[in-house]
Amino acid sequence: MTKPLRLGIAGLGTVGVGVIKIIQEKKxxxxxxxxxxxxxxxxTAKNKDKERGVDLTPYPWEQDPISLVKxxxxxxxxxxxxxxxxxxxxxxxxxxxxxxxVITANKALLAHHGxxxxxxxxxxxxxxxxxxxxxxxxxxxxxxxxxxxxxxISKIMGVMNGTCNYILTRMESSGLSYEEVFxxxxxxxxxxxxxxxxxxGIDAAHKLSLLSSIAFGTEVNFNGVELDGIDKxxxxxxxxxxxxxxxxxxxxxxxxxxxxxEQRMAPCLVPASSPLGQLEGGTxxxxxxxxxxxxxxxxxxxxxxxxxxxxxIADLADLARGNRLTTxxxxxxxxxxxxxxxxxTLAPYYLRMLLHDEPGALAKITKILSEFNVSIDRMRQYGxxxxxxxxxxxxxxxxxxxxxxxxQKMPNTEVLKAQPVAIRIEVV
Amino acid sequence: MTKPLRLGIAGLGTVGVGVIKIIQEKKxxxxxxxxxxxxxxxxTAKNKDKERGVDLTPYPWEQDPISLVKxxxxxxxxxxxxxxxxxxxxxxxxxxxxxxxVITANKALLAHHGxxxxxxxxxxxxxxxxxxxxxxxxxxxxxxxxxxxxxxISKIMGVMNGTCNYILTRMESSGLSYEEVFxxxxxxxxxxxxxxxxxxGIDAAHKLSLLSSIAFGTEVNFNGVELDGIDKxxxxxxxxxxxxxxxxxxxxxxxxxxxxxEQRMAPCLVPASSPLGQLEGGTxxxxxxxxxxxxxxxxxxxxxxxxxxxxxIADLADLARGNRLTTxxxxxxxxxxxxxxxxxTLAPYYLRMLLHDEPGALAKITKILSEFNVSIDRMRQYGxxxxxxxxxxxxxxxxxxxxxxxxQKMPNTEVLKAQPVAIRIEVV
Numbered sequence: 034m035t036k037p038l039r040l041g042i043a044g045l046g047t048v049g050v051g052v053i054k055i056i057q058e059k060k061x062x063x064x065x066x067x068x069x070x071x072x073x074x075x076x077t078a079k080n081k082d083k084e085r086g087v088d089l090t091p092y093p094w095e096q097d098p099i100s101l102v103k104x105x106x107x108x109x110x111x112x113x114x115x116x117x118x119x120x121x122x123x124x125x126x127x128x129x130x131x132x133x134x135v136i137t138a139n140k141a142l143l144a145h146h147g148x149x150x151x152x153x154x155x156x157x158x159x160x161x162x163x164x165x166x167x168x169x170x171x172x173x174x175x176x177x178x179x180x181x182x183x184x185x186i187s188k189i190m191g192v193m194n195g196t197c198n199y200i201l202t203r204m205e206s207s208g209l210s211y212e213e214v215f216x217x218x219x220x221x222x223x224x225x226x227x228x229x230x231x232x233x234g235i236d237a238a239h240k241l242s243l244l245s246s247i248a249f250g251t252e253v254n255f256n257g258v259e260l261d262g263i264d265k266x267x268x269x270x271x272x273x274x275x276x277x278x279x280x281x282x283x284x285x286x287x288x289x290x291x292x293x294x295e296q297r298m299a300p301c302l303v304p305a306s307s308p309l310g311q312l313e314g315g316t317x318x319x320x321x322x323x324x325x326x327x328x329x330x331x332x333x334x335x336x337x338x339x340x341x342x343x344x345x346i347a348d349l350a351d352l353a354r355g356n357r358l359t360t361x362x363x364x365x366x367x368x369x370x371x372x373x374x375x376x377x378t379l380a381p382y383y384l385r386m387l388l389h390d391e392p393g394a395l396a397k398i399t400k401i402l403s404e405f406n407v408s409i410d411r412m413r414q415y416g417x418x419x420x421x422x423x424x425x426x427x428x429x430x431x432x433x434x435x436x437x438x439x440x441q442k443m444p445n446t447e448v449l450k451a452q453p454v455a456i457r458i459e460v461v
Numbered sequence: 462m463t464k465p466l467r468l469g470i471a472g473l474g475t476v477g478v479g480v481i482k483i484i485q486e487k488k489x490x491x492x493x494x495x496x497x498x499x500x501x502x503x504x505t506a507k508n509k510d511k512e513r514g515v516d517l518t519p520y521p522w523e524q525d526p527i528s529l530v531k532x533x534x535x536x537x538x539x540x541x542x543x544x545x546x547x548x549x550x551x552x553x554x555x556x557x558x559x560x561x562x563v564i565t566a567n568k569a570l571l572a573h574h575g576x577x578x579x580x581x582x583x584x585x586x587x588x589x590x591x592x593x594x595x596x597x598x599x600x601x602x603x604x605x606x607x608x609x610x611x612x613x614i615s616k617i618m619g620v621m622n623g624t625c626n627y628i629l630t631r632m633e634s635s636g637l638s639y640e641e642v643f644x645x646x647x648x649x650x651x652x653x654x655x656x657x658x659x660x661x662g663i664d665a666a667h668k669l670s671l672l673s674s675i676a677f678g679t680e681v682n683f684n685g686v687e688l689d690g691i692d693k694x695x696x697x698x699x700x701x702x703x704x705x706x707x708x709x710x711x712x713x714x715x716x717x718x719x720x721x722x723e724q725r726m727a728p729c730l731v732p733a734s735s736p737l738g739q740l741e742g743g744t745x746x747x748x749x750x751x752x753x754x755x756x757x758x759x760x761x762x763x764x765x766x767x768x769x770x771x772x773x774i775a776d777l778a779d780l781a782r783g784n785r786l787t788t789x790x791x792x793x794x795x796x797x798x799x800x801x802x803x804x805x806t807l808a809p810y811y812l813r814m815l816l817h818d819e820p821g822a823l824a825k826i827t828k829i830l831s832e833f834n835v836s837i838d839r840m841r842q843y844g845x846x847x848x849x850x851x852x853x854x855x856x857x858x859x860x861x862x863x864x865x866x867x868x869q870k871m872p873n874t875e876v877l878k879a880q881p882v883a884i885r886i887e888v889v
Contacts, residue, residue, distance in 0.1 A: 055611050055753060065678065065791045066610050164608070170754035172600075172608025179607075179784075180592070180600025182494050183483050183774025250493065308736065308760070325483060325767035325774075326598035332736070332758040339753035346611025346753075356607075356784035363493045 037070035038353045039106050043098040043124060044113030045078035048138055048165065050087050051342030052111065057087070063346070067353035074106040098124035102133065109134045109352055111345065117141035129154040129161060136348040138165035138341060141230075144239035147246065147253035151365035161360045162348035167240040168193055168317040170340030171333040172347060177247050177321060178362040184323030186248035188288040190461065194237040195315030195335040196223045197263050197283040201300075202313050205271050205280070211264065223315075233262035234283055238298040241285035245296055247362040248321070249289050250369060254296070257373035261299035270385060270454060273425050274302050277411065279383065280310045284459055293374035302383050302458040308332070309461050320461060379430040381410060381458040386443075387450040388422045394448035395424060401446065405439040407431050421450050427458065465498035466781045467534050471526040471552060472541030473506035476566055476593065478515050479770025480539065485515070491774070495781035502534040526552035530561065537562045537780055539773065545569035557582040557589060564776040566593035566769060569658075572667035575674065575681035579793035589788045590776035595668040596621055596745040598768030599761040600775060605675050605749060606790040612751030614676035616716040618889065622665035623743030623763040624651045625691050625711040629728075630741050633699050633708070639692065651743075661690035662711055666726040669713035672747070673724055675790040677717050678797060682724070685801035689727035698813060698882060701853050702730050705839065707811065708738045712887055721802035730811050730886040736760070737889045748889060807858040809838060809886040814871075815878040816850045822876035823852060829874065833867040835859050849878050855886065 040056075042049055056063070056071055063071055077095040095101040102110050102124050110128035112135060114121040122142055128135050130153055137143070143150065143163055154161040164174045168191070177186070192198050196218060203214045215232070218224055223231075230236045242255040263283050274281050279302035287296045303309045308330055312318050317335030322328050334340040351357070361368060388394040395414070402409065411427040428436070440453050468484075470477055484491070484499055491499055505523040523529040530538050530552050538556035540563060542549040550570055556563050558581060565571070571578065571591055582589040592602045596619070605614070620626050624646060631642045643660070646652055651659075658664045670683040691711050702709050707730035715724045731737045736758055740746050745763030750756050762768040779785070789796060816822040823842070830837065839855040856864070868881050 051753070059611065059613065062613065062678075063611070065795055068787075068792070170609075170751075171757060172604045175603060175608045176600045179779060180603045180775045181598075181771065182778035183487065183491070183771045185487065185490065250490075308739075311736075323598075323771065325479070325771040327762045327765075327768060329599060330758070330760040332760075334755045337755075340755060343609065343611045343751065343753040347608045350610035351607060351784075354784075354786065356779075356782075356786070358782065358784070359496075364496070367493055 035069055037072045039072050039074045039108045040111055041074055041101040041104060041107035042076045042111045042113065043078070043101055044115065045076060045085055046113065047338045048341045048345065049078070049113040050085050051338035052345045053087050055342055055346050063350065067350050069353040071349065071353060075101055075104055077101045099127060102128045102131070107133065109136060109349065112137040112139055115139055115141070117145040122146065126150065126153065129157060129159040132157045132159055134160040134352050136162050136345055138163065138345060140166040140236065140239040140243060144242045144253060144255040147243065147360065148365060148368065151360035155359055155365055160352060160357045162351065163243070164348050165341050165344035167243055168319055169333065169335040169337065170343045171317060171319060171331045171335070172344070173244070173319045173331055174247070175347065176329070176331060177244060178358060181321060181323050181326055181329065184325045186321060186323050188286070188322040189244050189248050189319065190284060190286050190309070190459065191317065191319035192282050192309060192312055193240045193285055193317055193319070193335060194231055194234070194283055195317060196231040197237070198312060198316065199223060199314050200232070201263060201266065201271070201281055201283065204268055205275065208268065210268050211266060232264050234260050234298040237283060237285055241287055241296055241298055245287040245294060245371070246368065248287065249294060249371070250363055251294060251371035252368045254294070254371040254373060257294065257371055258296040258298055259375060263300055265454070266300055270456070273385060274383060275305065277383070277413070277425065277427060278305055279303060279458065280305045281456065282309060282312065284309065286459060288378065290374055290378055292377050293372035295374050295376055295378060297376060300456055302456055303461055307461045376433040379432060381430050382428045382436055383456045383458055384426040384428065385454040386424045388424055388448050389450055390422045391448065394422065397446040397448050398443060401439050401442050405435045407436050407439050463497055465500045467500050467502045467536045468539055469502055469529040469532060469535035470504045470539045470541065471506070471529055472543065473504060473513055474541065475766045476769045476773065477506070477541040478513050479766035480773045481515050483770055483774050491778065495778050497781040499777065499781060503529055503532055505529045527555060530556045530559070535561065537564060537777065540565040540567055543567055543569070545573040550574065554578065554581065557585060557587040560585045560587055562588040562780050564590050564773055566591065566773060568594040568664065568667035568671060572670045572681060572683040575671065575788070576793060576796070579788035583787055583793055588780060588785045590779065591671070592776050593769050593772035595671055596747055597761065597763040597765065598771045599745060599747060599759045599763070600772070601672070601747045601759055602675070603775065604757070604759060605672060606786060609749060609751050609754055609757065612753045614749060614751050616714070616750040617672050617676050617747065618712060618714050618737070618887065619745065619747035620710050620737060620740050621668045621713055621745055621747070621763065622659055622662070622711055623745060624659040625665070626740060626744065627651060627742050628660070629691060629694065629699070629709055629711065632696055633703065636696065638696050639694060660692050662688050662726040665711060665713055669715055669724055669726055673715040673722060673799070674796065676715065677722060677799070678791055679722060679799035680796045681789070682722070682799040682801060685722065685799055686724040686726050687803060691728050693882070694728055698884070701813060702811060703733065704841070705811070705853065705855060706733055707731060707886065708733045709884065710737055710740065712737065714887060716806065718802055718806055720805050721800035723802050723804055723806060725804060728884055730884055731889055735889045804861040807860060809858050810856045810864055811884045811886055812854040812856065813882040814852045816852055816876050817878055818850045819876065822850065825874040825876050826871060829867050829870050833863040835864055835867050
């Protein structure tokens with residue numbers, strides 16, 4: 034047996050505690066599998082005295098992440114602090130500058146600073162691994178970077194935020210409003226400290242931007258993600274989409290087009306019978322399309338102590354086995370700048386409108402749609418509530434831009450009772 | 462750039478040709494991702510003159526796999542010949558004895574000789590990789606060995622033979638008999654030269670035995686797989702299972718129990734609405750249950766030129782990147798002998814019987830079932846055809862042994878018109 038791999042763990046929340054438990058409970062299994070003893074040299078977190086349900090007495094406590102990184106007996110710095118600025122960034126940067134390997138679950142940090150951090154890591158020969166940053170326990174970074182290395186990737190899709198999927202599936206099953214389910218989720222502790230990270234789609238967009246970089250050989254471009262949250266989705270949208278055979282998911286899509294890289298994180302309609310459509314609760318799913326392999330679907334728990342710790346340990350096992358990779362699957366200096374393209378790819382759309390119940394109202398709307406080449410595949414008009422006529426339209430494949438232009442012109446008709454809602458339909 | 466990785470490819474069927482095409486067409490992508498130039502030093506196959514749709518003129522032709530292995534300019538021997546004895550085994554063994562790395566898609570060879578080959582490879586420091594041997598393009602070996610290295614695995618399930626899944630789903634959609642669909646599949650070239658490898662479940666059992674070894678740290682034990690093919694499944698079974706909300710799949714299940722390792726490859730009923738139940742055609746799916754990660758589902762094409770070549774290239778990328786693993790996830794000499802256990806785990810069963818249409822017939826059968834503690838969850842009796850009364854039973858969770866004893870005693874009642882058919886139900 035070679036010399037042990039010595040860890041410094043910063044951040045002892047759910048994931049940090051999960052990692053320590055696995056290292057304690059699976060000592061012999063991990064040694065058999067990796068050929069190395071894995072030792073925790075020291076730990077640190079904000080609050081030393083908090084009861085965490087795991088025995089920390091064997092480990093020296095460091096005052097802060099910086100001093101933890103500086104210890105001579107730390108080979109691998111495990112950053113589970115979170116946040117894209119501040120001490121997490123400082124400590125991680127110091128570690129890779131000093132040639133130490135780093136494992137992190139910090140999608141925000143990598144989404145904002147991935148390129149510069151990868152450059153530093155590769156310059157000093159450090160490994161910077163982040164399986165736990167995307168889709169919890171699903172080995173998606175590994176599958177994409179290594180398992181599909183022989184493929185030109187054309188598209189990645191996925192449900193990558195369990196909280197949003199919980200809210201949307203719970204709204205459907207309970208019939209409760211967005212606001213009611215949101216406060217339920219809050220009570221259950223499902224939401225981030227800043228809930229907009231979840232429901233605004235930001236957390237999921239962080240993850241998508243990391244997958245895009247690996248898939249397309251481009252620098253991480255979080256700002257290039259077209260972003261829309263789930264907070265405008267009503268229980269009516271959910272019911273009416275279901276009526277048309279669809280379910281609403283906060284779906285990430287990243288695809289390389291002739292115009293550049295399209296990255297979207299937004300509510301989408303997907304066929305109710307498709308694998309993505311059937312995803313319940315906090316489960317995540319990633320769909321990868323490669324030119325050789327066709328479509329690969331990966332599904333599993335996207336968060337939680339066990340699944341996320343499992344991903345950290347996967348990175349750790351790689352390092353213990355001596356298996357090293359560049360951060361984004363090829364040297365950071367060879368990644369190209371992503372040319373962002375706003376949704377140019379054609380797609381069908383779902384369009385919900387509330388019209389005044391008056392003769393010719395619908396004709397005025399459909400006339401505008403046809404002016405902008407928005408052709409209608411299916412249309413439903415519902416029984417009139419009060420004096421309003423709710424109308425649902427599923428379009429043929431159209432350009433997003435054309436639909437937006439049509440919607441902008443609609444108020445001129447004076448038949449709209451409310452702002453139309455348009456949601457892209459992804460055929461999976 | 463370091464010195465190139467030099468390949469010798471033996472076997473130029475579908476997969477070999479696919480591998481060569483990727484190496485030719487994605488030269489710069491592979492170099493960017495792996496940091497190495499990948500060069501084909503020489504190739505060999507049975508027939509030199511066959512038109513294969515790929516330009517082989519750049520590559521020296523070796524007379525046979527043995528002389529290919531012996532070439533000084535071959536670092537990695539890619540074995541795509543197939544067969545668990547003969548020249549494939551000889552050449553592979555020679556390669557690893559000589560310290561060369563090997564990539565193979567040969568599940569049969571590894572199922573029969575995996576342990577001894579892994580010992581030789583590890584003794585001489587060779588890597589012996591086989592992602593392409595299981596589930597085509599799905600990175601399941603990598604996910605299990607690396608991505609889930611922090612988990613104690615409790616169970617693996619999967620549909621791993623596309624041909625069988627094609628036959629079963631085609632029977633259901635067309636209403637054709639097993640024999641009719643079998644000859645269709647034969648005409649389409651979907652069957653192995655020895656079709657029993659597919660429909661007898663042997664090919665899928667090879668794959669299952671390899672996954673079991675990695676998952677449970679046990680020596681490959683192909684002979685420990687309880688094996689049953691799909692050739693006894695009738696169109697009636699398919700229709701009647703559908704009536705009860707199930708679909709029939711050739712399902713592999715491997716689980717560690719207190720009595721030992723249970724490995725089964727046999728037709729099973731799975732809920733029609735489950736991910737496994739919805740699997741169509743040649744698609745494969747592997748479900749892995751780990752104590753940390755929960756349930757991970759991997760889905761994709763299980764065969765074909767692109768998907769299988771994609772898996773070979775994944776192994777190749779690992780080697781080019783300098784990432785090496787023991788064959789089965791831990792050193793072969795540390796693998797334990799698998800103690801095989803015949804299906805002891807409780808499960809519900811589907812039982813199809815054809816009874817004489819006479820008073821008390823069903824009572825006689827249910828009396829025997831209750832004698833052996835086989836309790837009935839649901840029962841259906843169909844409209845009588847001729848003088849027969851088809852009866853379907855779904856049991857509660859029972860022991861397989863008890864059911865077999867009950868079935869053995871049934872002929873004594875003299876009410877059976879045919880041998881009862883019992884199929885395990887897997888709840889996924």
